[in-house]
Amino acid sequence: MSTVASITVTAEIQRFDPSQDAEPRFESFEVSGLANMSVLDVVRSIYENQAGDLAFQFACRVGRCGTCAVRVNGRPVLACQERCKAQMRIEPLKPFPALRDLVVDRTEIESRLASFELAPLRNNAHPGQPELIAPDLAAKLCHMDSCLLCMVCVSACPAVEERPFDGPAFMLKLRHMAEHPADRRDRLDQALQGGMLECFNCDVCTQVCPADLSPAQAIRDFRRELFFGRGKEA
C-alpha cells in the first residue's frame, strides 16, 4: 500500500476588508497535511483553524463550477484542482475588483454576458420538436458549452491587461452561439465590439483553461470568418 508524503505549506493570502483596510495586505499561514492537498484544502484548513473571517468561494470541489478560481504565485488556477506547493501566494483573480479577501466582484462579468444575449435568436418559431443536428456539430457545441466561466483565461490573458479586450471566455461563448445552427444574431459583430482583434493569438488561455477548451481557437475561427466570410448560411 502506498503512502502519501506530508507537507507543510506556507500560504501568503491576500486579505482585504473594505470596511477596515485602505489597501490589500498579505497574511501568512502555515498548514500541515498530505502532499496531495489541493489549494482549496489549504484555504479551507486556514478558514477552519486559523482565520474564521477569511472570505473565499467554492462549491463543487471537482472542477465543474469554476467558483474557486484564484491566483497562485501569480498564475490563475482552480483552487480545487491545483496541487498545493510549499510556498504559495494566493490572491484573488485580476483584473476584477476584490470584494473581500479572495472573493471578486462578478457584476461586470455577468452584465457583459447578459448584454451578449447568449441564447439562440431564431428566424422562425421553434417547430415544437427536437430539430435535427449533425452529430459532429452537436459534439462540438457540447464541448464548447463545457466552459465554466471561471475567468481563469481572462485573468491570464495578456491582451486583457494591455488592450481594450473583453477576454477569451466571452469570445468562446460568442463562438458557441455563432456555431449554433438556430442562431441568427451577428456574433462576429459582437466579437469585434468585444475587442476580438486585440487578441495576441498566444494561446495562454488554451494552456490555462481548466476545461481543456481553446478560446484562442474560437477567436481564430472568428478571424477566419472575418477574412473569408461566414461558414454557415446567413
Next chain:
Amino acid sequence: MSAATLPRNTTRQSEGLLHGDIARWLHRVSGTVIVVFVLVHVIAQAVLHVPALASVKAGAPWLPAVQSQHWIHAALYFSIVFHTLYGLKLLLSELGMRVDYRISLWAIVAISALFGLREVLRYAGV
C-alpha cells in the same frame, strides 16, 4: 473533434512555463533586436563612409566594430528567423491552419537557434 471532457484532475499550473508568454516576449524582443541592429548598422556605416562624421568615428571607435561581433550576429540571425517564422505561424493559424502552440514554439526556437549557432561557428572558422 474531441468529446466533452471533464476538467483535469489535479493541475500544477502555478509551476512551469506559459508557452504563450514565452512566444509573445520572444517575438517582441526579436523584433526589437532587428530594429536596433538596423539602426546601429546604418549609423556605423555612416560613420565609416561619410567624411563629415569622422569626428564621431574618433569619439566612438567601438561603434563600427559592434556590428561584426559574433554574438551580435548570432542574436541577429536568431531574431530574424524567429520573428519571421513566428509571424508566419500567427498568420497561418489565423487563416485556418491548425498549429499546436507548444510544438510550433519549440520547433521555431530550434530552427532559429540553428541559424544563430551557424553564425557562431562561421566566426569560429568551422
